[in-house]
Amino acid sequence: MKMWSLTTKLPAFVCGVLVPVAYAVVALLAPVACAQTAEVDLSSDQVVTIRADLARVNCELMAAEAAKRHADKPVVPYLIQVASDVAETTAMRCGALAWLGKTRDPHGVPVMEEILALTQAKTLDPDEYSLLHGAIYALGYSGNDHALDLLFKMATRAHWEAQGSVPVCPQRKNADTQQESLRRLRVWASGAIAASGTERAIHAFATGEGIDEDRLRHCPFELDIAVYRKCGIERIPDKIEDLDQEAQGAYRRAWEEIEGRYGTREEIAQRLAPTPREPAPEPQN
Secondary structure: OHHHHHHOOOOHHHHHHHHHHHHHHHHHHOHHHHHHHOOOOOOHHHHHHHHHHHOOOOOHHHHHHHHHHOOOOOOHHHHHHHHHOOOOOHHHHHHHHHHHHHHOOHHHHHHHHHHHHHHHOOEOOHHHHHHHHHHHHHHHHHOOHHHHHHHHHHOOHHHHHHHOOOOEOOOOHHHOOHHHHHHHHHHHHHHHHHHHOOHHHHHHHHHOOOOOHHHHHHHHHHHHHHHHHHOOOOOOOOOHHHOOHHHHHHHHHHHHHHHHHHOOHHHHHHHHOOOOOOOOOOOOO
């Protein structure tokens, strides 16, 4: 209470600018000592730099760029530490998960899988739901076979029916009922499979193998995402011509290979299109 009464008397500049900056610096520096005692082979300066980058990782593209920028450093143990530390903010933990996935290091998969335990809960708060989202997509980014096994199961309705319940998040609009949350979790799992950019993902979305019938119509879109990720293209362009020549070439070659194995885009889409239902017979008088 004394601290509050003191700060209210400080000039507006100090309260509005210096105090928030001070808190931000503490957030960056506080875990340094902890990192030194853990099995993390990073200097204090490196940890500060990594945490600054982590604070900016809020999408797949940023995670991929961070992974490339620090590819020459042993960042995985520290990222695992951040992702599993409940004292960290949700944003930092989600950033660490995404970055871990983009390293493609299999040592990061267990912490992602541990977070999937949240699916056993009846209700989740918004932070927990965001963390679950981060773990699901990180599994996809990893491209790991075991991770893909988990995602293919989570994308099916049968998996959730066998579990008996789906976690809901009452504070989130499209996750506040079992039906809405089920739809969202299955969409996340499918999106994460596509984000892996693996041959396994491409085969599944080109053939529909392992995909529930009610998700087949989404396969052509997921297939294209998988092709982009296979080519290392993190930002989806409005049109292919917006990519540089090297990326365009990689993308076109990938599709030529797919067409040789599975048919053209149109043929794939037609093959996976839902079968029209027979109209109900007219009642007999």
